[in-house]
Amino acid sequence: MTTVEQGTRTLLSVRNVVKHFPIRSKGLIRRQIGAVQAVSDVSFDIAEGETLGLVGESGCGKSTTARVVLNLLPATSGEVLYRGQDLTKIGRSEMRGLRRELQIVFQDPYASLDPRLPVNEIIAEPLRIHGLYSDGGRDQVRRLMQTVGLKPEHGNRYAHEFSGGQRQRIGIARALALRPKLLVLDEPVSALDVSIQAGVLNLLDELQSELDLSYLFVSHDLSVVRHIADRIAVMYLGSIVETGTAEELFAGPAHPYTQALISAIPLPDPRKERARERITVVGDLPSPANPPSGCRFRTRCPKFANELSDAERTRCVEEPPALVERGQGHPVSCHYAERRALL
Amino acid sequence: MSQHASEPSRAGTADEIDLSPAPGARGVRGDVVLEVSGLDVTFPSADGPVRAVRGVDYALHRGEVLGIVGESGSGKSVTSMAVMRLLPNTAEVKGSVRFDGRDLLTLSEAEMTRVRGSRIAMIFQDPMTSLNPVYTVGAQIAEAVRAHHDVSKQAAMERAVELLDKVRIPNAKDRAGSYPHELSGGMRQRVVIAIAMANDPDVIIADEPTTALDVTVQAQILDALAAAQDETGAAMVLITHDLGVIAGQADRVLVMYAGKPVEIGTAEEIFYTPRMPYTLGLLGSLPRLDRPSERLTPIPGAPPSVVNMPPGCPFGPRCPKHTERCDESEPELRVTTGPGHLAACHYAETLAGQEAADVFDNEVADHEALAGLAAGEGTGTDGEARA
Numbered sequence: 151m152t153t154v155e156q157g158t159r160t161l162l163s164v165r166n167v168v169k170h171f172p173i174r175s176k177g178l179i180r181r182q183i184g185a186v187q188a189v190s191d192v193s194f195d196i197a198e199g200e201t202l203g204l205v206g207e208s209g210c211g212k213s214t215t216a217r218v219v220l221n222l223l224p225a226t227s228g229e230v231l232y233r234g235q236d237l238t239k240i241g242r243s244e245m246r247g248l249r250r251e252l253q254i255v256f257q258d259p260y261a262s263l264d265p266r267l268p269v270n271e272i273i274a275e276p277l278r279i280h281g282l283y284s285d286g287g288r289d290q291v292r293r294l295m296q297t298v299g300l301k302p303e304h305g306n307r308y309a310h311e312f313s314g315g316q317r318q319r320i321g322i323a324r325a326l327a328l329r330p331k332l333l334v335l336d337e338p339v340s341a342l343d344v345s346i347q348a349g350v351l352n353l354l355d356e357l358q359s360e361l362d363l364s365y366l367f368v369s370h371d372l373s374v375v376r377h378i379a380d381r382i383a384v385m386y387l388g389s390i391v392e393t394g395t396a397e398e399l400f401a402g403p404a405h406p407y408t409q410a411l412i413s414a415i416p417l418p419d420p421r422k423e424r425a426r427e428r429i430t431v432v433g434d435l436p437s438p439a440n441p442p443s444g445c446r447f448r449t450r451c452p453k454f455a456n457e458l459s460d461a462e463r464t465r466c467v468e469e470p471p472a473l474v475e476r477g478q479g480h481p482v483s484c485h486y487a488e489r490r491a492l493l
Numbered sequence: 494m495s496q497h498a499s500e501p502s503r504a505g506t507a508d509e510i511d512l513s514p515a516p517g518a519r520g521v522r523g524d525v526v527l528e529v530s531g532l533d534v535t536f537p538s539a540d541g542p543v544r545a546v547r548g549v550d551y552a553l554h555r556g557e558v559l560g561i562v563g564e565s566g567s568g569k570s571v572t573s574m575a576v577m578r579l580l581p582n583t584a585e586v587k588g589s590v591r592f593d594g595r596d597l598l599t600l601s602e603a604e605m606t607r608v609r610g611s612r613i614a615m616i617f618q619d620p621m622t623s624l625n626p627v628y629t630v631g632a633q634i635a636e637a638v639r640a641h642h643d644v645s646k647q648a649a650m651e652r653a654v655e656l657l658d659k660v661r662i663p664n665a666k667d668r669a670g671s672y673p674h675e676l677s678g679g680m681r682q683r684v685v686i687a688i689a690m691a692n693d694p695d696v697i698i699a700d701e702p703t704t705a706l707d708v709t710v711q712a713q714i715l716d717a718l719a720a721a722q723d724e725t726g727a728a729m730v731l732i733t734h735d736l737g738v739i740a741g742q743a744d745r746v747l748v749m750y751a752g753k754p755v756e757i758g759t760a761e762e763i764f765y766t767p768r769m770p771y772t773l774g775l776l777g778s779l780p781r782l783d784r785p786s787e788r789l790t791p792i793p794g795a796p797p798s799v800v801n802m803p804p805g806c807p808f809g810p811r812c813p814k815h816t817e818r819c820d821e822s823e824p825e826l827r828v829t830t831g832p833g834h835l836a837a838c839h840y841a842e843t844l845a846g847q848e849a850a851d852v853f854d855n856e857v858a859d860h861e862a863l864a865g866l867a868a869g870e871g872t873g874t875d876g877e878a879r880a
Contacts, residue, residue, distance in 0.1 A: 293865050296862035343564040343565055344564070344734070344778045345774060345775060345778045345791055346791070348777075348778035348791035348792075349793075351789055356863065360863045361867050370708070371780075373780045373781060374780050376781075378786070411709060414709045414711065416737030416738050417782060417783050418736040418737045418739075418776065418779050419740055420760040420765075421761070423740045423741040434679060493783045
């Protein structure tokens with residue numbers, strides 16, 4: 151087993167993770183006739199106390215990646231090393247112990263809280279499951295509620311009595327109950343109105359610095375990710391196409407997809423928004439069951455369509471570009487990567 | 494297909510936005526086409542009447558884009574449903590909606606049907622529910638054409654293909670034969686836009702037209718909407734919660750809170766010199782793509798319940814400028830920085846030159862509780878003890 155050397159600050163190391171979902175034929179035998187390649191060879195690291203933003207549009211595999219990281223879905227291949235231990239290979243009981251350190255906050259604060267339990271019990275549940283409630287669990291629950299900005303007196307209420315933002319805070323309190331090291335946040339603010347979203351983002355900021363948490367922050371919203379993440383990985387159709395610090399990525403995005411994504415997000419500033427340079431992609435996402443050969447983005451790539459010569463295009467069609475440093479300051483998976491200032 | 498990598502923003506440069514007087518250009522005020530006044534919508538509920546809309550007034554000018562922005566429950570969608578007379582019968586609607594010299598709220602159902610779709614078109618958030626799953630998209634567009642024009646089926650179909658082409662659907666002729674489920678969300682929304690364009694409407698009401706879509710697709714749909722507007726010369730009401738979309742598309746903006754407009758002005762006035770604390774708070778809550786990370790200033794609390802609203806300013810309980818005066822009566826919209834810039838706040842002038850962070854207290858986490866949690870007091874859940 152590969153191990154991360156003790157003493158390094160890497161908490162989580164994802165190596166060449168692949169996740170395919172089988173497509174089966176109809177009828178009795180249900181032979182496998184194909185596979186949805188949800189995640190194709192994804193690698194990244196998260197250091198202690200760091201936030202990695204995993205960003206991309208629907209169907210890019212970002213949520214699947216998050217679930218594979220937590221071992222909620224088995225990986226087809228690859229390694230997920232948490233403090234040197236490969237989560238894809240350990241047994242159930244070992245994983246159960248590690249669950250304390252790896253927690254998740256879901257997108258939908260309506261669906262992820264049990265409607266039949268008072269909030270006290272929702273937050274206490276992980277403590278009970280891990281046999282920690284008897285030792286001052288009540289106080290711990292009160293403290294957790296206070297920490298996330300809820301009144302401990304409201305602990306006897308049910309989830310439906312709270313607003314969306316408060317519910318998301320309950321979900322965060324529950325995830326924090328076991329003092330995790332890594333929190334996976336799957337679109338944690340997407341269902342919230344902006345004025346409420348800002349409060350939850352500030353809370354996440356503070357929790358991280360006080361509790362020394364690492365975050366894997368999955369989102370489709372680049373503005374939110376820029377705000378919260380130290381480093382960002384941009385996904386497209388199952389692969390990471392570009393990764394770097396938030397600063398680098400926004401100062402000089404080098405992959406045509408990242409450029410299109412940044413230029414498609416409307417800025418809340420009329421003069422800037424109307425004077426901006428636009429890089430538009432055409433068409434729709436190809437099926438992940440049958441991704442294009444070579445570069446997966448080529449079918450929608452504005453560079454491929456408008457700037458490259460036929461000879462250059464051949465390379466895009468035949469050779470999948472690796473995610474490596476190409477003289478752009480950070481790794482990018484485009485044969486013709488070129489930094490551009492867009493903001 | 495024919496789009497270019499660096500297609501210029503269709504609204505052009507900043508100079509063009511400064512209301513050049515060329516007739517017919519976007520952003521230039523023509524005559525009033527739609528005038529909503531004193532619109533009030535009440536729904537009965539078990540807890541008492543829900544006043545979803547409490548007195549909305551606006552005038553929509555020919556060729557302009559009026560953005561209506563607000564958070565969930567602010568009444569922005571109910572307002573336009575009331576204008577189109579699409580609310581259930583249980584809803585009590587008061588006020589008037591002047592369109593083409595008549596009050597839409599007093600028309601018979603048959604007269605209203607002639608207005609809907611031909612003179613005023615509507616685009617909804619979810620294209621799958623506005624399209625019929627058992628007809629091809631071409632047939633549905635042709636049906637919209639034939640509903641208001643006496644043309645042959647074949648001519649209507651030709652027009653359908655032409656419209657699909659205008660909203661930039663590649664291979665429009667082939668696509669006209671597709672069923673809605675065969676198209677992606679973005680394609681479906683373009684079909685809905687094509688239907689809206691079919692009868693050259695005077696007004697297009699677009700209710701969260703891009704909310705269900707990914708950003709790269711959203712950009713394409715906003716382009717298609719602009720094309721539809723250019724083509725038909727219609728005025729547009731664009732309802733959205735996304736301030737970025739408003740900044741890019743709207744000439745004038747109406748900000749709604751708790752069923753009422755609380756600020757109205759040009760896009761520049763709203764974004765650069767907001768005079769209602771709520772608007773300022775919204776802007777301060779937004780994480781910005783174009784700036785390095787800074788602390789956000791959320792608005793404390795939550796919007797009020799619109800059942801049994803207390804007297805006074807509905808934003809009062811969340812507002813840093815709040816005084817006793819605000820509880821006495823609800824402030825009316827009044828002129829602030831310019832003749833068309835209205836805000837419903839007694840203290841509008843005190844916001845001059847202020848940023849959200851200057852006005853709103855920055856809510857901070859409970860540090861005592863946090864420190865207790867960090868120390869793992871009284872629980873034995875100290876992370877280090879695990880090994």
